[in-house]
Amino acid sequence: MSAVVSLATIPLAAARAPVRRNVVPVLLIAPLILYMLVFYAFPVVAMLLRSVDSPTWSLDNYRQLAHDPVFFQVFWITLRTALIVTAGTLLLGYPVALALARLRRGPAALVLVLVLLPFWTSVLVRSYAWMVLLGRHGLVNEALAAAGLIDAPLKLLNTSFAVQIAMIHILLPYMILPIASVLRQIDPALPRAAAGLGATPARVFRQVILPLSMPGVAAGVLLVFVLSLGFYITPMLVGGPRDMLLSMLIAQQVDLINWPYAACLSATLLAATLVMLAVFQQLPGVRNVLRTATR
């Protein structure tokens, strides 16, 4: 039906269109596809193949990984860090998202600027800020000493705590923005109706707002968790020797020119990321949130 209509409305000059319609888009996109294959996909795949091609084609490297206590230790710390950071950003981020969605235009714009400025400040600068804050003679220690709460400076920098707090700080916007975008789309008539029917504000939040905001929460959790798994700069700068994450182990193996092991670890990290993505995309609404959030 629609084909008939569109044929009838196409002007005669476009009669050649069936051929052109397919060729032009392909010609437009071909340069970028070719570029990405040569300078991005081929390099990454070639590197990943090193995990199965040396010395001969086999899965031996992965079998060894399964019995490698160092790998399990590092993987566990990476997972624990990602979980703590995800929980922390959710706890701190949800109220801000709520404020962002509820405030009037002017104050909301101010909050948005406060969220976006750190978002676009480089990870390096923000990690540096935490080095300054948490150092032996850093601001936190000086402030605690001045308040008479401590006698000797606490060891804050180069600890797991430093990694977690800095990563929570850096990843907060990735939690706030998707939740706020979902909250803003909730029909204001729904909470009003609930309140009109006698629900207390707490109950309106628990039974109306919170369930409706779940797609945003899931999208935020996915983004923060996946980004946490691969974090490199921040743990390198503020973490301690016992806080080695997967990304740091990978970089270390590259420095040791142990490509098969580095490739094996990279494939594992990538697989973990893709599994998370696949699982979360099955949840209702998450796909839509991610699509609008990338704009």
Place this chain on the structure above:
Amino acid sequence: MRIGRLTGGLAVALVLLFMALPILIIVILSFSSASYLTFPPPAFGVRWYRTYIGSDEWLAATGLSLSVAASVVVLATLLGTLAALGLARLPPLLRNLAAALILSPLIVPVIVVAIGIYYAYSRYGLVGTPVGLVLAHTCLAVPFVVTSVSASLAGFDRRLEQAALSLGATPWGTFRQVTLPLIRPGVLVGALFAFITSFDELVVALFLSGSGAVTLPRRMWDDLRFAIDPTIAAVSTLTIVLTAALLGAVYLARQRGERIRTT
């Protein structure tokens, strides 16, 4: 009710303070007159900015970062805009496949991309060269251009192009006089994001810079590993100001985009 709202507001204010304070402190410390990092600064001055301007190494790193980012903007905006135009016209299956490849740098952990690129580029002598950095950063910047141009194409009435064509305009004339003006804000936003992506990028640069192509973030990293010198606070402040200015430009471009679309 009122108490609940008050504690809620207080909680939000505290989180916002937590987000803004570290950056604010860096800015304040960069104007310190002390030779070490101490807060509050005993007096204010611009000695760390003078150190920065007086250092050939810092200036060389800044120059390299600016020129790499500028090249990335040209390459990524050109490739990304063409691709977004093609993407919108592809059949769904091909479109999804192409989008998966183009957007994947947003998902694949940066460390994996970085060492993959290092592994392959080192075989072709691209490590330690600005060209290698431009080629790699373009891959990371392109997703931002494609998403931003695609977003402006989503609100685009294709009948405008058809009208121009049926009135006798050439395809090129139609593109230049109809399509381009309508998607220009999206292209501009994409270009600005591409610039920031390259200018701030560190993980790939750690592997690819070598000793021959030291970017500004790489230079800051090298410094940080030895001492927390206040010069880095000054450099950080300058990059924050640059980023904020570019984001302001993005905001204005988006506003213009809305205006064009609604008139």
